[in-house]
Amino acid sequence: MFRLSNNLVGILNFITFLLSIPILWAGIWLKNKGTSECDKFFDTPVIILGIFLLLVSLAGLIGACCRVSWLLWAYLLVMFLLIVLLFCFTIFAFVVTNKGAGQVLSGKGYKEYKLGDYSNWLQKRVGNQKNWRKIKSCLIDAKVCSDFNQKFANDTVEVLYTRHLSALQAGCCKPSDSCGFLYKSPINWEKTPTNSTSDPDCNAWDNQTDVLCFNCNSCKAGLLDNLRRDWKKVAVINIIFLVFLIIVYSVGCCAFRNNRRDNNAYSAGWKHP
Structure with missing residues:
Protein backbone atom coordinates (compact mmCIF):
# COMPACT_ATOMS: atom_id res chain seq x y z
CA MET A 1 0.00 0.00 0.00
CA LYS A 99 23.98 48.21 12.37
CA GLY A 100 22.82 51.50 10.86
CA ALA A 101 19.91 53.93 11.06
CA GLY A 102 19.01 57.38 9.78
CA GLN A 103 19.87 60.40 11.89
CA VAL A 104 16.93 62.54 13.00
CA LEU A 105 17.20 66.20 11.95
CA SER A 106 15.72 68.97 14.09
CA GLY A 107 12.64 70.49 12.47
CA LYS A 108 12.76 68.13 9.48
CA GLY A 109 10.29 65.43 8.50
CA TYR A 110 13.01 63.21 7.06
CA LYS A 111 16.27 61.71 8.28
CA GLU A 112 19.84 62.06 7.09
CA TYR A 113 21.83 58.98 6.16
CA LYS A 114 25.57 58.48 6.64
CA LEU A 115 27.42 55.67 4.88
CA GLY A 116 29.74 55.06 7.85
CA ASP A 117 26.79 54.10 10.06
CA TYR A 118 26.27 50.79 8.25
CA SER A 119 28.18 47.52 8.37
CA ASN A 120 31.56 47.34 6.65
CA TRP A 121 30.40 44.47 4.45
CA LEU A 122 27.50 46.50 3.07
CA GLN A 123 29.72 49.56 2.63
CA LYS A 124 32.15 47.55 0.51
CA ARG A 125 29.34 46.27 -1.72
CA VAL A 126 28.13 49.78 -2.63
CA GLY A 127 31.68 51.18 -2.57
CA ASN A 128 32.59 48.97 -5.52
CA GLN A 129 32.31 51.22 -8.59
CA LYS A 130 31.12 48.42 -10.88
CA ASN A 131 28.34 47.47 -8.45
CA TRP A 132 27.32 51.06 -7.90
CA ARG A 133 27.07 51.83 -11.63
CA LYS A 134 24.51 49.04 -11.97
CA ILE A 135 22.62 50.13 -8.85
CA LYS A 136 22.61 53.77 -9.97
CA SER A 137 21.27 52.74 -13.37
CA CYS A 138 18.46 50.84 -11.64
CA LEU A 139 17.57 53.84 -9.48
CA ILE A 140 17.42 56.09 -12.53
CA ASP A 141 15.35 53.55 -14.48
CA ALA A 142 12.98 53.26 -11.51
CA LYS A 143 12.44 57.07 -11.70
CA VAL A 144 12.97 57.47 -7.97
CA CYS A 145 13.88 61.15 -8.27
CA SER A 146 11.60 61.92 -11.23
CA ASP A 147 8.61 60.82 -9.16
CA PHE A 148 9.99 62.75 -6.18
CA ASN A 149 10.18 65.91 -8.32
CA GLN A 150 6.64 65.52 -9.69
CA LYS A 151 5.14 64.78 -6.29
CA PHE A 152 6.64 67.81 -4.53
CA ALA A 153 7.06 70.19 -7.51
CA ASN A 154 4.84 72.91 -5.98
CA ASP A 155 6.44 72.81 -2.53
CA THR A 156 8.35 75.70 -1.03
CA VAL A 157 11.58 74.77 0.71
CA GLU A 158 9.84 75.12 4.09
CA VAL A 159 7.12 72.66 3.06
CA LEU A 160 9.65 70.26 1.53
CA TYR A 161 11.55 70.17 4.81
CA THR A 162 8.42 68.90 6.59
CA ARG A 163 7.88 66.03 4.15
CA HIS A 164 8.41 62.45 5.31
CA LEU A 165 10.84 61.48 2.56
CA SER A 166 12.02 57.95 1.97
CA ALA A 167 15.68 57.08 2.51
CA LEU A 168 16.32 57.10 -1.26
CA GLN A 169 14.53 60.41 -1.78
CA ALA A 170 16.42 62.10 1.06
CA GLY A 171 19.78 60.61 0.12
CA CYS A 172 19.72 60.62 -3.70
CA CYS A 173 17.30 63.32 -4.87
CA LYS A 174 18.35 66.35 -2.83
CA PRO A 175 21.65 67.71 -1.52
CA SER A 176 22.57 67.38 2.13
CA ASP A 177 21.21 70.13 4.36
CA SER A 178 24.76 70.97 5.41
CA CYS A 179 25.55 72.16 1.86
CA GLY A 180 23.34 75.23 2.26
CA PHE A 181 22.28 75.34 -1.40
CA LEU A 182 19.50 77.69 -2.54
CA TYR A 183 16.24 75.91 -3.29
CA LYS A 184 14.74 76.25 -6.79
CA SER A 185 12.75 73.03 -7.05
CA PRO A 186 12.91 69.59 -5.39
CA ILE A 187 15.74 68.51 -7.74
CA ASN A 188 17.13 71.93 -8.64
CA TRP A 189 19.42 73.60 -6.10
CA GLU A 190 21.79 76.50 -6.71
CA LYS A 191 25.35 76.47 -5.43
CA THR A 192 26.47 79.86 -4.18
CA PRO A 193 30.01 81.23 -3.68
CA THR A 194 29.42 81.37 0.07
CA ASN A 195 28.85 77.61 0.31
CA SER A 196 31.80 76.04 2.10
CA THR A 197 31.68 72.58 3.58
CA SER A 198 33.92 69.58 3.98
CA ASP A 199 31.12 67.24 2.93
CA PRO A 200 32.19 65.63 -0.40
CA ASP A 201 28.53 65.06 -1.26
CA CYS A 202 28.14 68.81 -1.84
CA ASN A 203 30.68 68.70 -4.67
CA ALA A 204 29.11 65.52 -6.06
CA TRP A 205 25.68 67.19 -6.44
CA ASP A 206 24.56 68.21 -9.93
CA ASN A 207 21.16 69.42 -11.15
CA GLN A 208 21.17 67.07 -14.16
CA THR A 209 18.42 64.51 -13.69
CA ASP A 210 20.76 61.58 -14.31
CA VAL A 211 23.34 62.88 -11.82
CA LEU A 212 21.69 64.69 -8.86
CA CYS A 213 23.15 63.00 -5.77
CA PHE A 214 23.40 59.51 -7.26
CA ASN A 215 27.17 59.67 -6.75
CA CYS A 216 26.84 60.82 -3.13
CA ASN A 217 27.62 58.73 -0.07
CA SER A 218 24.21 59.79 1.27
CA CYS A 219 22.56 58.03 -1.69
CA LYS A 220 24.52 54.85 -0.99
CA ALA A 221 23.55 55.12 2.67
CA GLY A 222 19.89 55.62 1.73
CA LEU A 223 20.02 52.48 -0.38
CA LEU A 224 21.62 50.53 2.48
CA ASP A 225 18.90 51.72 4.86
CA ASN A 226 16.27 50.38 2.46
CA LEU A 227 18.27 47.18 2.05
CA ARG A 228 18.66 46.79 5.80
CA ARG A 229 14.91 46.95 6.38
CA ASP A 230 14.13 44.67 3.43
CA TRP A 231 16.72 42.10 4.52
CA LYS A 232 15.23 41.98 8.00
CA LYS A 233 11.82 41.25 6.49
CA VAL A 234 13.38 38.60 4.24
CA ALA A 235 15.15 37.06 7.24
Whole structure:
Protein backbone atom coordinates (compact mmCIF):
# COMPACT_ATOMS: atom_id res chain seq x y z
CA MET A 1 0.00 0.00 0.00
CA PHE A 2 1.44 3.35 -1.06
CA ARG A 3 2.56 5.46 1.89
CA LEU A 4 1.08 8.88 2.84
CA SER A 5 4.54 10.48 3.02
CA ASN A 6 5.23 9.55 -0.62
CA ASN A 7 1.95 11.14 -1.66
CA LEU A 8 2.73 14.33 0.26
CA VAL A 9 6.21 14.63 -1.24
CA GLY A 10 4.76 14.00 -4.69
CA ILE A 11 2.06 16.67 -4.29
CA LEU A 12 4.46 19.29 -2.88
CA ASN A 13 6.97 18.72 -5.66
CA PHE A 14 4.29 18.78 -8.34
CA ILE A 15 3.25 22.22 -7.06
CA THR A 16 6.91 23.33 -7.06
CA PHE A 17 7.29 22.01 -10.60
CA LEU A 18 4.32 24.10 -11.74
CA LEU A 19 5.77 27.19 -10.03
CA SER A 20 9.18 26.69 -11.65
CA ILE A 21 7.74 27.03 -15.17
CA PRO A 22 6.62 30.71 -14.90
CA ILE A 23 9.83 31.57 -13.01
CA LEU A 24 11.95 30.07 -15.80
CA TRP A 25 9.80 31.77 -18.44
CA ALA A 26 10.19 35.14 -16.66
CA GLY A 27 13.99 34.77 -16.65
CA ILE A 28 14.08 33.93 -20.35
CA TRP A 29 11.77 36.87 -21.08
CA LEU A 30 14.01 39.26 -19.15
CA LYS A 31 17.07 37.98 -21.02
CA ASN A 32 15.48 38.43 -24.44
CA LYS A 33 13.17 41.40 -23.90
CA GLY A 34 14.77 43.29 -21.03
CA THR A 35 15.97 46.76 -21.97
CA SER A 36 17.36 48.24 -18.76
CA GLU A 37 20.45 47.39 -16.74
CA CYS A 38 18.14 46.24 -13.94
CA ASP A 39 16.48 43.68 -16.20
CA LYS A 40 19.85 42.31 -17.31
CA PHE A 41 20.99 42.13 -13.69
CA PHE A 42 18.11 39.85 -12.70
CA ASP A 43 17.70 37.59 -15.75
CA THR A 44 20.50 35.08 -14.99
CA PRO A 45 19.60 34.55 -11.28
CA VAL A 46 15.93 34.06 -12.20
CA ILE A 47 16.81 31.50 -14.91
CA ILE A 48 19.11 29.63 -12.52
CA LEU A 49 16.38 29.60 -9.84
CA GLY A 50 13.82 28.33 -12.34
CA ILE A 51 16.09 25.50 -13.58
CA PHE A 52 17.03 24.59 -9.99
CA LEU A 53 13.40 24.35 -8.86
CA LEU A 54 12.49 22.40 -12.01
CA LEU A 55 15.20 19.77 -11.54
CA VAL A 56 14.76 19.41 -7.77
CA SER A 57 10.98 19.11 -8.02
CA LEU A 58 11.27 16.49 -10.77
CA ALA A 59 13.74 14.51 -8.67
CA GLY A 60 11.42 14.61 -5.66
CA LEU A 61 8.33 13.86 -7.74
CA ILE A 62 9.79 10.88 -9.61
CA GLY A 63 11.69 9.62 -6.57
CA ALA A 64 8.60 9.62 -4.35
CA CYS A 65 5.92 8.51 -6.81
CA CYS A 66 7.94 6.02 -8.85
CA ARG A 67 9.90 4.74 -5.85
CA VAL A 68 13.28 5.61 -7.40
CA SER A 69 15.40 5.60 -4.26
CA TRP A 70 18.57 7.16 -5.70
CA LEU A 71 16.61 10.15 -7.07
CA LEU A 72 14.88 10.66 -3.73
CA TRP A 73 18.25 10.40 -1.99
CA ALA A 74 19.67 13.11 -4.30
CA TYR A 75 16.56 15.21 -3.60
CA LEU A 76 17.04 14.88 0.15
CA LEU A 77 20.72 15.78 -0.15
CA VAL A 78 19.88 18.96 -2.04
CA MET A 79 17.16 19.79 0.49
CA PHE A 80 19.60 19.31 3.37
CA LEU A 81 22.17 21.60 1.72
CA LEU A 82 19.43 24.17 1.03
CA ILE A 83 18.38 24.12 4.69
CA VAL A 84 21.99 24.67 5.81
CA LEU A 85 22.53 27.50 3.31
CA LEU A 86 19.24 29.18 4.21
CA PHE A 87 20.04 28.96 7.91
CA CYS A 88 23.49 30.50 7.35
CA PHE A 89 22.06 33.26 5.14
CA THR A 90 19.40 34.12 7.73
CA ILE A 91 22.03 34.48 10.48
CA PHE A 92 24.24 36.50 8.11
CA ALA A 93 21.33 38.80 7.16
CA PHE A 94 20.59 39.56 10.83
CA VAL A 95 24.29 40.29 11.51
CA VAL A 96 24.97 42.65 8.58
CA THR A 97 21.69 44.55 9.02
CA ASN A 98 22.01 44.98 12.78
CA LYS A 99 23.98 48.21 12.37
CA GLY A 100 22.82 51.50 10.86
CA ALA A 101 19.91 53.93 11.06
CA GLY A 102 19.01 57.38 9.78
CA GLN A 103 19.87 60.40 11.89
CA VAL A 104 16.93 62.54 13.00
CA LEU A 105 17.20 66.20 11.95
CA SER A 106 15.72 68.97 14.09
CA GLY A 107 12.64 70.49 12.47
CA LYS A 108 12.76 68.13 9.48
CA GLY A 109 10.29 65.43 8.50
CA TYR A 110 13.01 63.21 7.06
CA LYS A 111 16.27 61.71 8.28
CA GLU A 112 19.84 62.06 7.09
CA TYR A 113 21.83 58.98 6.16
CA LYS A 114 25.57 58.48 6.64
CA LEU A 115 27.42 55.67 4.88
CA GLY A 116 29.74 55.06 7.85
CA ASP A 117 26.79 54.10 10.06
CA TYR A 118 26.27 50.79 8.25
CA SER A 119 28.18 47.52 8.37
CA ASN A 120 31.56 47.34 6.65
CA TRP A 121 30.40 44.47 4.45
CA LEU A 122 27.50 46.50 3.07
CA GLN A 123 29.72 49.56 2.63
CA LYS A 124 32.15 47.55 0.51
CA ARG A 125 29.34 46.27 -1.72
CA VAL A 126 28.13 49.78 -2.63
CA GLY A 127 31.68 51.18 -2.57
CA ASN A 128 32.59 48.97 -5.52
CA GLN A 129 32.31 51.22 -8.59
CA LYS A 130 31.12 48.42 -10.88
CA ASN A 131 28.34 47.47 -8.45
CA TRP A 132 27.32 51.06 -7.90
CA ARG A 133 27.07 51.83 -11.63
CA LYS A 134 24.51 49.04 -11.97
CA ILE A 135 22.62 50.13 -8.85
CA LYS A 136 22.61 53.77 -9.97
CA SER A 137 21.27 52.74 -13.37
CA CYS A 138 18.46 50.84 -11.64
CA LEU A 139 17.57 53.84 -9.48
CA ILE A 140 17.42 56.09 -12.53
CA ASP A 141 15.35 53.55 -14.48
CA ALA A 142 12.98 53.26 -11.51
CA LYS A 143 12.44 57.07 -11.70
CA VAL A 144 12.97 57.47 -7.97
CA CYS A 145 13.88 61.15 -8.27
CA SER A 146 11.60 61.92 -11.23
CA ASP A 147 8.61 60.82 -9.16
CA PHE A 148 9.99 62.75 -6.18
CA ASN A 149 10.18 65.91 -8.32
CA GLN A 150 6.64 65.52 -9.69
CA LYS A 151 5.14 64.78 -6.29
CA PHE A 152 6.64 67.81 -4.53
CA ALA A 153 7.06 70.19 -7.51
CA ASN A 154 4.84 72.91 -5.98
CA ASP A 155 6.44 72.81 -2.53
CA THR A 156 8.35 75.70 -1.03
CA VAL A 157 11.58 74.77 0.71
CA GLU A 158 9.84 75.12 4.09
CA VAL A 159 7.12 72.66 3.06
CA LEU A 160 9.65 70.26 1.53
CA TYR A 161 11.55 70.17 4.81
CA THR A 162 8.42 68.90 6.59
CA ARG A 163 7.88 66.03 4.15
CA HIS A 164 8.41 62.45 5.31
CA LEU A 165 10.84 61.48 2.56
CA SER A 166 12.02 57.95 1.97
CA ALA A 167 15.68 57.08 2.51
CA LEU A 168 16.32 57.10 -1.26
CA GLN A 169 14.53 60.41 -1.78
CA ALA A 170 16.42 62.10 1.06
CA GLY A 171 19.78 60.61 0.12
CA CYS A 172 19.72 60.62 -3.70
CA CYS A 173 17.30 63.32 -4.87
CA LYS A 174 18.35 66.35 -2.83
CA PRO A 175 21.65 67.71 -1.52
CA SER A 176 22.57 67.38 2.13
CA ASP A 177 21.21 70.13 4.36
CA SER A 178 24.76 70.97 5.41
CA CYS A 179 25.55 72.16 1.86
CA GLY A 180 23.34 75.23 2.26
CA PHE A 181 22.28 75.34 -1.40
CA LEU A 182 19.50 77.69 -2.54
CA TYR A 183 16.24 75.91 -3.29
CA LYS A 184 14.74 76.25 -6.79
CA SER A 185 12.75 73.03 -7.05
CA PRO A 186 12.91 69.59 -5.39
CA ILE A 187 15.74 68.51 -7.74
CA ASN A 188 17.13 71.93 -8.64
CA TRP A 189 19.42 73.60 -6.10
CA GLU A 190 21.79 76.50 -6.71
CA LYS A 191 25.35 76.47 -5.43
CA THR A 192 26.47 79.86 -4.18
CA PRO A 193 30.01 81.23 -3.68
CA THR A 194 29.42 81.37 0.07
CA ASN A 195 28.85 77.61 0.31
CA SER A 196 31.80 76.04 2.10
CA THR A 197 31.68 72.58 3.58
CA SER A 198 33.92 69.58 3.98
CA ASP A 199 31.12 67.24 2.93
CA PRO A 200 32.19 65.63 -0.40
CA ASP A 201 28.53 65.06 -1.26
CA CYS A 202 28.14 68.81 -1.84
CA ASN A 203 30.68 68.70 -4.67
CA ALA A 204 29.11 65.52 -6.06
CA TRP A 205 25.68 67.19 -6.44
CA ASP A 206 24.56 68.21 -9.93
CA ASN A 207 21.16 69.42 -11.15
CA GLN A 208 21.17 67.07 -14.16
CA THR A 209 18.42 64.51 -13.69
CA ASP A 210 20.76 61.58 -14.31
CA VAL A 211 23.34 62.88 -11.82
CA LEU A 212 21.69 64.69 -8.86
CA CYS A 213 23.15 63.00 -5.77
CA PHE A 214 23.40 59.51 -7.26
CA ASN A 215 27.17 59.67 -6.75
CA CYS A 216 26.84 60.82 -3.13
CA ASN A 217 27.62 58.73 -0.07
CA SER A 218 24.21 59.79 1.27
CA CYS A 219 22.56 58.03 -1.69
CA LYS A 220 24.52 54.85 -0.99
CA ALA A 221 23.55 55.12 2.67
CA GLY A 222 19.89 55.62 1.73
CA LEU A 223 20.02 52.48 -0.38
CA LEU A 224 21.62 50.53 2.48
CA ASP A 225 18.90 51.72 4.86
CA ASN A 226 16.27 50.38 2.46
CA LEU A 227 18.27 47.18 2.05
CA ARG A 228 18.66 46.79 5.80
CA ARG A 229 14.91 46.95 6.38
CA ASP A 230 14.13 44.67 3.43
CA TRP A 231 16.72 42.10 4.52
CA LYS A 232 15.23 41.98 8.00
CA LYS A 233 11.82 41.25 6.49
CA VAL A 234 13.38 38.60 4.24
CA ALA A 235 15.15 37.06 7.24
CA VAL A 236 11.82 36.68 9.06
CA ILE A 237 10.26 35.09 5.96
CA ASN A 238 13.32 32.82 5.69
CA ILE A 239 12.70 31.52 9.21
CA ILE A 240 9.14 30.55 8.26
CA PHE A 241 10.37 28.98 5.00
CA LEU A 242 13.12 27.18 6.92
CA VAL A 243 10.55 25.56 9.20
CA PHE A 244 8.56 24.53 6.11
CA LEU A 245 11.67 23.02 4.46
CA ILE A 246 12.51 21.05 7.59
CA ILE A 247 8.99 19.61 7.64
CA VAL A 248 9.22 18.70 3.92
CA TYR A 249 12.67 17.21 4.49
CA SER A 250 11.32 15.08 7.35
CA VAL A 251 8.43 13.85 5.20
CA GLY A 252 10.93 13.14 2.40
CA CYS A 253 13.02 11.04 4.77
CA CYS A 254 9.93 8.99 5.60
CA ALA A 255 9.24 8.55 1.87
CA PHE A 256 12.85 7.45 1.31
CA ARG A 257 12.55 4.91 4.11
CA ASN A 258 9.30 3.65 2.57
CA ASN A 259 11.00 3.30 -0.83
CA ARG A 260 13.80 1.21 0.62
CA ARG A 261 11.38 -0.95 2.57
CA ASP A 262 9.17 -1.52 -0.49
CA ASN A 263 12.15 -2.22 -2.74
CA ASN A 264 13.59 -4.69 -0.21
CA ALA A 265 10.22 -6.41 0.10
CA TYR A 266 9.94 -6.59 -3.69
CA SER A 267 13.44 -8.05 -3.99
CA ALA A 268 12.72 -10.60 -1.29
CA GLY A 269 9.51 -11.60 -3.02
CA TRP A 270 11.33 -11.95 -6.33
CA LYS A 271 13.99 -14.19 -4.83
CA HIS A 272 11.52 -16.33 -2.82
CA PRO A 273 8.33 -16.82 -4.80
